[in-house]
Amino acid sequence: MTKVVVVGAGPAGIAAVWRAAQSQAQVTLIDPHPRPGGQIWLHADEAAAPKEAKPWLDKLDRLPVTRHFGSTVIDILPSVVRMQSESGGLEYVEFDKLILAPGAQELFLPFPGWTLPYIMGAGGALALLRGGMPVKGLRIAVAGSGPLLFAVAGKLAQAGARIIAISEQTSRRRLLGFGVGTLMHNPGKILEGIRHARHYLPSPFYTNTWIKEARGDSRVREVTLTNGKRLHRLKCDLVACGFGLVSSGALAVLAGCDQQSGSTVVDRFQQTSVKNIFCAGEITGIGGVDLSVIEGEIAGLAAAGNESEASRCFPKLEKQRKFARWLNKSFALKAQLKDMPDEDTIICRCEDITYGQLKNLADQCSAKLYTRCGMGPCQGRICSNALKFLLGWDLNTVRPPVFPAKIGDLISTP
Amino acid sequence: MTSKYDAIVIGAGIVGASCAAELHRAGLRVLAVDAFKVGCGTTGGSMGHVLVMDDSEAQLNMTSMSRNIWNNLAESHSAEIEYNPCGTIWIAADDEEMEAVHSKADNYGKHGIAVQVLDQEGLYSLEPNLRPGLLGGLRIIDDCVIYPPYSSRLFLEPIELRENCRAVQVLDHQVILEDGTKLQGEYIVNACGAAAPDLTPELPIQPRKGHLVITDRYPDFCRHQLVELGYLKSALKMEKESVAFNIQPRLSGQFLVGSSREFAGWDDGINHSILQRMLARACSYMPKLRELLAIRSWTGFRPASPDKMPFIGRWPKVKGLYIAAGHEGLGITNSTGTARLLADEILGRTPSIDPDPFRAARILE
Numbered sequence: 001m002t003k004v005v006v007v008g009a010g011p012a013g014i015a016a017v018w019r020a021a022q023s024q025a026q027v028t029l030i031d032p033h034p035r036p037g038g039q040i041w042l043h044a045d046e047a048a049a050p051k052e053a054k055p056w057l058d059k060l061d062r063l064p065v066t067r068h069f070g071s072t073v074i075d076i077l078p079s080v081v082r083m084q085s086e087s088g089g090l091e092y093v094e095f096d097k098l099i100l101a102p103g104a105q106e107l108f109l110p111f112p113g114w115t116l117p118y119i120m121g122a123g124g125a126l127a128l129l130r131g132g133m134p135v136k137g138l139r140i141a142v143a144g145s146g147p148l149l150f151a152v153a154g155k156l157a158q159a160g161a162r163i164i165a166i167s168e169q170t171s172r173r174r175l176l177g178f179g180v181g182t183l184m185h186n187p188g189k190i191l192e193g194i195r196h197a198r199h200y201l202p203s204p205f206y207t208n209t210w211i212k213e214a215r216g217d218s219r220v221r222e223v224t225l226t227n228g229k230r231l232h233r234l235k236c237d238l239v240a241c242g243f244g245l246v247s248s249g250a251l252a253v254l255a256g257c258d259q260q261s262g263s264t265v266v267d268r269f270q271q272t273s274v275k276n277i278f279c280a281g282e283i284t285g286i287g288g289v290d291l292s293v294i295e296g297e298i299a300g301l302a303a304a305g306n307e308s309e310a311s312r313c314f315p316k317l318e319k320q321r322k323f324a325r326w327l328n329k330s331f332a333l334k335a336q337l338k339d340m341p342d343e344d345t346i347i348c349r350c351e352d353i354t355y356g357q358l359k360n361l362a363d364q365c366s367a368k369l370y371t372r373c374g375m376g377p378c379q380g381r382i383c384s385n386a387l388k389f390l391l392g393w394d395l396n397t398v399r400p401p402v403f404p405a406k407i408g409d410l411i412s413t414p
Numbered sequence: 415m416t417s418k419y420d421a422i423v424i425g426a427g428i429v430g431a432s433c434a435a436e437l438h439r440a441g442l443r444v445l446a447v448d449a450f451k452v453g454c455g456t457t458g459g460s461m462g463h464v465l466v467m468d469d470s471e472a473q474l475n476m477t478s479m480s481r482n483i484w485n486n487l488a489e490s491h492s493a494e495i496e497y498n499p500c501g502t503i504w505i506a507a508d509d510e511e512m513e514a515v516h517s518k519a520d521n522y523g524k525h526g527i528a529v530q531v532l533d534q535e536g537l538y539s540l541e542p543n544l545r546p547g548l549l550g551g552l553r554i555i556d557d558c559v560i561y562p563p564y565s566s567r568l569f570l571e572p573i574e575l576r577e578n579c580r581a582v583q584v585l586d587h588q589v590i591l592e593d594g595t596k597l598q599g600e601y602i603v604n605a606c607g608a609a610a611p612d613l614t615p616e617l618p619i620q621p622r623k624g625h626l627v628i629t630d631r632y633p634d635f636c637r638h639q640l641v642e643l644g645y646l647k648s649a650l651k652m653e654k655e656s657v658a659f660n661i662q663p664r665l666s667g668q669f670l671v672g673s674s675r676e677f678a679g680w681d682d683g684i685n686h687s688i689l690q691r692m693l694a695r696a697c698s699y700m701p702k703l704r705e706l707l708a709i710r711s712w713t714g715f716r717p718a719s720p721d722k723m724p725f726i727g728r729w730p731k732v733k734g735l736y737i738a739a740g741h742e743g744l745g746i747t748n749s750t751g752t753a754r755l756l757a758d759e760i761l762g763r764t765p766s767i768d769p770d771p772f773r774a775a776r777i778l779e
């Protein structure tokens with residue numbers, strides 16, 4: 001039996017597991033969370049699982065799959081992955097085929113004042129909300145770009161927060177175009193959006209607008225928005241911001257898979273440039289949950305050797321890819337956002353490196369050598385994405401462990 | 415194009431940077447070129463421990479001259495080189511190593527190097543996180559740690575520099591670059607580290623790979639550069655593979671953990687089995703290391719020469735060519751002394767130390 005290991009239990013990973021198991025592969029699934037679901041389907045308890053997720057989670061429950069929840073893959077060797085398991089120890093899982101579905105992470109762009117307490121990523125705000133953070137009565141500004149802003153604003157409003165602004169950097173024209181395009185390609189998405197709408201619609205909504213700066217003391221007190229000309233100064237208690245998603249490519253880069261425009265390159269069967277390694281979901285590009293599911297299905301089938309079945313998914317795939325291109329075009333980041341940080345804005349929080357120290361350097365390698373930017377505990381996971389946008393620097397080489405690991409665990413042997 | 419320099423230094427690692435600075439200080443018009451960028455070679459991945467080694471008279475002379483230059487530099491540029499005067503403690507695990515502590519203490523003392531013999535109690539009062547049962551150690555008081563890429567940049571600050579500029583050939587008083595440019599120089603210095611044989615094929619320098627791991631911040635976990643005395647056995651023997659306990663406190667509160675040695679060509683991938691052995695060795699000396707988070711590991715290539723001595727000085731086969739390469743695991747330390755000795759020869763000054771054991775041409779004889 002083909003041993004298929006799937007890394008990441010988001011929509012792509014779950015779909016891959018299902019299809020691979022269906023094709024008689026022996027499947028192992030690894031994810032750091034205590035439950036499956038990934039970005040969008042993750043649920044604190046059974047009852048809270050979103051409706052769309054239900055059939056998939058049920059499917060997964062019934063499959064004869066080895067599950068390692070609470071485990072993080074930290075390194076990939078030829079035919080073995082190393083993971084830090086729930087118990088803390090390091091474990092090795094052998095594979096014939098590996099499917100990487102680690103999803104995406106939020107792009108956070110730095111602006112003056114962003115390091116103040118109560119300024120956080122939009123996804124981070126949701127995670128805190130899920131974890132029980134009280135937001136009732138808080139004045140919250142939601143800023144950045146992409147459909148996620150509405151979802152975040154909606155959920156925060158639903159939990160009793162006062163959304164004082166939703167600030168979207170793209171133009172009203174592009175946004176309307178996106179609405180119309182979505183209606184044509186993917187009406188379901190619009191319904192999804194409308195479901196949250198009653199919660200966020202009363203909020204002041206700005207297009208073509210981004211954050212100029214935040215001020216505060218022991219926490220953020222005020223945020224200033226701008227469209228490049230006018231300023232809006234708003235009192236607030238919390239800022240949630242995100243500038244869209246970027247693929248989580250570290251594992252694929254480590255494994256040596258070719259990258260292009262910040263995502264891992266795959267062929268029609270989701271096979272990467274490295275033999276026996278497949279990628280599915282947002283690691284191959286940002287395109288929403290439906291695209292992730294189809295990619296997962298194709299990867300699962302192809303990894304299990306069922307290419308003929310996999311190729312039946314191609315038409316559905318094309319439709320979703322089209323939507324993804326539309327999405328990415330509509331929310332493409334404006335060049336003006338590159339001016340958000342000023343000289344003294346911290347870029348690398350681990351090492352306290354400012355934009356002024358970095359902006360005249362040639363590339364990421366120079367930044368590491370001469371400022372140590374990106375060499376702290378987070379390994380540049382946050383700043384390297386920002387720097388890619390701000391200065392056009394490519395992802396630095398990835399060194400194991402991809403996530404910090406105890407030395408005691410690194411010396412345990414298979 | 416006939417831009418003519420007094421000296422052209424090829425390779426802007428710590429050795430080339432230091433040589434360029436020394437020649438510049440002597441009034442020469444100097445150009446430094448590097449195939450990539452300053453300090454991105456072995457220098458960028460090394461530990462930056464500056465230490466006096468006493469395994470031979472020549473090494474002792476070289477390392478102590480070099481360390482003095484570093485300590486003097488720190489008086490004016492401590493922050494720029496991230497100077498940390500933490501000293502070294504060589505750790506003795508058994509009676510044989512404790513004997514070595516005493517004989518080394520004598521030898522260092524004779525050469526005016528400040529040391530302190532630590533008994534068991536002395537060792538644990540300085541470094542409580544070492545495993546119980548060790549016998550003592552030898553503290554070399556004035557050893558220090560610097561950050562090599564910053565230091566290389568500092569050396570090159572006043573010097574004309576061309577990065578992304580690969581030399582492909584050295585002829586009499588001339589360097590030919592990859593793009594065909596010919597540069598004229600009275601003196602040409604091959605300071606290409608482990609890649610020096612690319613330009614001077616007779617040089618028997620081989621890449622000797624090493625691994626390092628850096629941890630998260632744990633202020634005060636250890637305060638000195640700690641090295642097991644067994645290190646000497648591992649570093650000096652030309653075994654195929656070896657590991658030794660070596661840990662270094664960084665000013666950031668992080669720790670570098672080493673060390674390994676192997677001949678594996680230019681493959682820079684992590685060798686997991688040797689990395690595990692290296693870390694297991696370290697944990698056997700400092701069991702609490704097991705609890706520290708490792709945030710990254712990497713490899714580097716020491717430029718190893720067959721007799722453990724660097725090649726410094728004139729290369730008689732090509733007019734105007736000088737070598738400054740092959741420093742194995744001591745190139746950070748010895749970069750400063752190398753520059754001094756090289757400049758002594760180029761400028762006709764009386765050599766600061768006996769240059770004979772380091773002469774590049776020894777390999778041709």
Ligand SMILES: Cc1cc2nc3c(=O)[nH]c(=O)nc-3n(C[C@H](O)[C@H](O)[C@H](O)COP(=O)(O)OP(=O)(O)OC[C@H]3O[C@@H](n4cnc5c(N)ncnc54)[C@H](O)[C@@H]3O)c2cc1C
Nearest residue numbers: 008010011012031038039040073102103281282288289292
């Ligand atoms: C708040 C929010 C709202 C959204 N709303 C919508 C929407 O309405 N419509 C829509 O189409 N899309 C939406 N999306 C996008 C959607 O979440 C993604 O398209 C989808 O989750 C991508 O699926 P994936 O399987 O590729 O990755 P993910 O869902 O991100 O799952 C990846 C999983 O891999 C795990 N992982 C990462 N690294 C490792 C490792 N080293 N070892 C082990 N596991 C690892 C992660 O922890 C995660 O659980 C939303 C996203 C967010 C955050």
Ligand SMILES: Cc1cc2nc3c(=O)[nH]c(=O)nc-3n(C[C@H](O)[C@H](O)[C@H](O)COP(=O)(O)OP(=O)(O)OC[C@H]3O[C@@H](n4cnc5c(N)ncnc54)[C@H](O)[C@@H]3O)c2cc1C
Nearest residue numbers: 425427429449455456457460461463581607714745746747
């Ligand atoms: C893991 C490890 C730890 C170490 N720790 C220490 C320590 O604690 N203390 C110590 O003293 N030493 C240490 N060393 C040894 C030290 O790092 C080296 O001896 C030293 O860096 C060698 O410096 P270099 O300038 O000769 O070589 P490099 O730093 O490799 O510089 C050579 C330069 O030449 C350039 N180059 C190569 N070919 C060409 C060409 N054809 N044209 C133009 N440019 C070219 C390269 O790009 C490079 O920048 C360590 C080494 C390793 C691997």
